Amino acid sequence: MTATMGTRRRFGAVRDVGTGMAAVGVKELRGRMRGKRAFVILTIHLLLVAGFAWMIESIAERTAATGFGSSFSASAEIGRALFLAITFLLTLITLILAPASTAGAISLEREKQTLDLLATTPISSLAIVLGKLVSALSWILLLLLASIPVVSLVFTFGGIAPEDVLRAYVILFATAFTFGAIGLFVSALVKRTQAATVINLVAVIFLTAGTAFIFVFWTAMTGNSGFLPDQPTREDNPVATLTRHPPEALMWFNPFLAQVDVMCGTETGFGASCQVVAGVTNREVDAFDASGQAFGPPRDSYWPRSLLAMIVTAAILIVLSVQLVSPTRRWRLRRPRRAAVPEPAAGPAWADAAAAVATEPVHGAHVEHPASTETASSVDPASPPPPAGGPS
Amino acid sequence: MTSIVRATGLVKRYDRTLAVAGLDLDVAEGEIFGLVGPNGAGKTTTLRILSTLLVPDRGDAEIAGASVRRNPNDVRRVLGFMPDSFGVYDDMKVWEYLDFFARCYGIPADRRRRMIGDLLELVDLGPKRDVYVQGLSRGMQQRLCLAHTLVHDPLVLLLDEPASGLDPRARVELRELLRELRSLGKTILVSSHILPELEELCTSVAIIDRGQVLAQGRVAEIEKRLRVGAVLRTRILGEREDVEAARDWFVGQPDVVTSEILPDGLIEIGFHGDDDGSALLLAHAVGAGLRVASFARVASDLEELFLQVTSAEPPPSPAPPAPGGWVPA
Known part of the structure; x- marks a missing residue:
């Protein structure tokens, strides 16, 4: 019987989280979608993506017309250039909007003093955090999905398969999730929304441009010439490799590189994007793909690892955020629980006396010393010492 | 009468400040119970412990038989809490505000609609249903916040300084509202450092200073002793x-x-x-x-x-020694 109770309770907990998420999500989306703002942003977003696509297409067309290369593959080249440009733009938009839309999630509740109201409802911290994240992500998702028609333009040029578009979108969603979770974590960690927004921006710049710069610097310091991979031997121990080549993990949080890897899969020769990926992964470059045609690193050799790293990190950050939001279940990392409990050393002397005052308050104070000044002097020895001379 | 809120030996320390020092409290069902004390006496900390926002370092409290330590969620289901300073969400209409909290308590949609109407009538905000929350006056926001504590029909209401920042008229309205809620069978804990307002309202009071209850009982009883x-x-x-x-x-x-x-x-x-x-x-x-x-x-x-x-120290001064009260060196 206890087992069934336990099971029911566990399912009940899952349902409760669902209800709570729905409550928070509905509330957030109501605010987000109210008025014209959401539609204005959506329109601007689409105009930006479409205008950018048109400009890239014009550039690529001119380059293809004047440059060398057979006209047979010129259209595909335009398609690929367009695809890479649009995915980069969407990645950039996601990187900016995802943390921005979660940066105030928790800190605004703190600033507006509404978190207490939420915390006294049975809604769990997990439901609060997930509800906020899902509502923020659904907004980014809307922007990303709305851009699909523009991205589909690449099919008229060729060079890109629908699976490549699918890969790009999977990475975009993962990017939104990860950077949304980062924004949420910072929002739960930092008290002010303004600070959270700045920290988020710095985090985004560091995880993309910063890590790339460190990677290039590291490569330079190892004495390697640029991106030409240094062939590792199987017997190498991992630490020794680091002296010759920076770790690939450094770039895992750079969604641009993941998109470059997808791009690499569309190249027929050993093109520029494959060269970059190979430089980062430091694997064999002379591999042939399944059809035995392509020349470059194996397809999908890098981005799934990057994706996994991002998603695992996001999950960890969500758990941490839940802990930060919860008023009572917060992990106490700074000091052990015992130390937080006041030890009786200073206690008993005045505590007992004060308890005596508590039970017989008016009589004790009054029968002998009705006037307030005298009450003060009579109560004083029995009560806690004043701030200046307190027990230490 | 059976007691519905009972705290035993509550201790809460913030870093070096002892905010609540072994506080005992016993509130009978159906009372309007006043917590009185100077600023920093530990009233807010006590209410926050009772409302499961803080875990006491020592001691425990039970609300309707549920322990704030062991079953905080059971406590939350029978409790409505209004903090002393509370915010309202921007971009939210009055009915949405109540709807949101009703959803948090998992109240089904058909009941929500009716209940929101009833609650708005109760707190006299019926015509403001579709107004944005931030457009309400302070007194109205206070009443709305009170309404939000009622969405799940709690047994106990904890109101931290509900009358602060209200003009006299709004105060009278609040008092009437609390009396009405009491007649609906709710037990109400109200904290205040303004005494006259509690004197007229409360059936019992506890006087708190330095994190301890100095006197507790029916108002008439305490007054009689006082004579x-x-x-x-x-x-x-x-x-x-x-x-x-x-x-x-x-x-x-x-x-x-x-x-x-x-x-x-x-x-x-x-x-x-x-x-x-x-x-x-x-x-x-x-x-x-x-x-x-x-x-x-x-x-x-x-x-x-x-x-x-409370006169072991000068009477409540405008500038208390520390937010938590007495600072032990």
Whole structure:
């Protein structure tokens, strides 16, 4: 019987989280979608993506017309250039909007003093955090999905398969999730929304441009010439490799590189994007793909690892955020629980006396010393010492 | 009557500040219970422990039989809490605000709609249903916040300084509202450092200072005990010597414990008798030839009690020593 109770309770907990998420999500989306703002942003977003696509297409067309290369593959080249440009733009938009839309999630509740109201409802911290994240992500998702028609333009040029578009979108969603979770974590960690927004921006710049710069610097310091991979031997121990080549993990949080890897899969020769990926992964470059045609690193050799790293990190950050939001279940990392409990050393002397005052308050104070000044002097020895001379 | 809120030996320390130092509380069902104390006495900390926002370092509290330590979620389901300073969401209409909290309690949609209407009627915000929350006046926001504590029909309401920042009219309305809620069977805990408002409202009070309950009981009971000792103030006409003579005369009278001259020339008498006694004292004073210009019992009863019980330090000053109260070195 206890087992069934336990099971029911566990399912009940899952349902409760669902209800709570729905409550928070509905509330957030109501605010987000109210008025014209959401539609204005959506329109601007689409105009930006479409205008950018048109400009890239014009550039690529001119380059293809004047440059060398057979006209047979010129259209595909335009398609690929367009695809890479649009995915980069969407990645950039996601990187900016995802943390921005979660940066105030928790800190605004703190600033507006509404978190207490939420915390006294049975809604769990997990439901609060997930509800906020899902509502923020659904907004980014809307922007990303709305851009699909523009991205589909690449099919008229060729060079890109629908699976490549699918890969790009999977990475975009993962990017939104990860950077949304980062924004949420910072929002739960930092008290002010303004600070959270700045920290988020710095985090985004560091995880993309910063890590790339460190990677290039590291490569330079190892004495390697640029991106030409240094062939590792199987017997190498991992630490020794680091002296010759920076770790690939450094770039895992750079969604641009993941998109470059997808791009690499569309190249027929050993093109520029494959060269970059190979430089980062430091694997064999002379591999042939399944059809035995392509020349470059194996397809999908890098981005799934990057994706996994991002998603695992996001999950960890969500758990941490839940802990930060919860008023009572917060992990106490700074000091052990015992130390937080006041030890009786200073206690008993005045505590007992004060308890005596508590039970017989008016009589004790009054029968002998009705006037307030005298009450003060009579109560004083029995009560806690004043701030200046307190027990230490 | 059975007790519905019971706290035993609550201790809460913030870093070096002992905010609540072994506090016991016992509130019977159906009462409007006042927590009175100066700023920093530990009222808010106590209410936050009761509302499961803080875990006590020691001790435990039970609300309707559920422990705030072991079953905080059961506590939350029977409890409505209104913090002393609360915010309202931007971009939210009045009905959406209540709808949101009702969803948090998992109340099904069909019941939500009806309940929101009823609640808005109760707190007199019916016509404001579609108004944005931030557009409401302070008093209205207060009532809306009170309404949000009622969405799940709780047994116990914890209201931290509900009347602060309200104009007198809004205060009267709030008081009426609380009485109405009591008639609906709710037990209400109200904290305040303004005594008169509690005196009229509460059935019982606990006086808190430095994180401990100094006195607790029915208002009438505490008042009765209080009659035993009172402070009288009188103005005696004449020169300084006359006033000093009058002071000395008062000391010799029955039931007078102290008598001293205040800086403004009034004589303050620590008096040990009841109202009849003070009438007699006045008659004697006049009979003894003192030129009594005024003669009165000072302050409201609860306030006086409050001052006396908490006067190990000067009465509540505008600048308390620390937010948490007493700082042990």
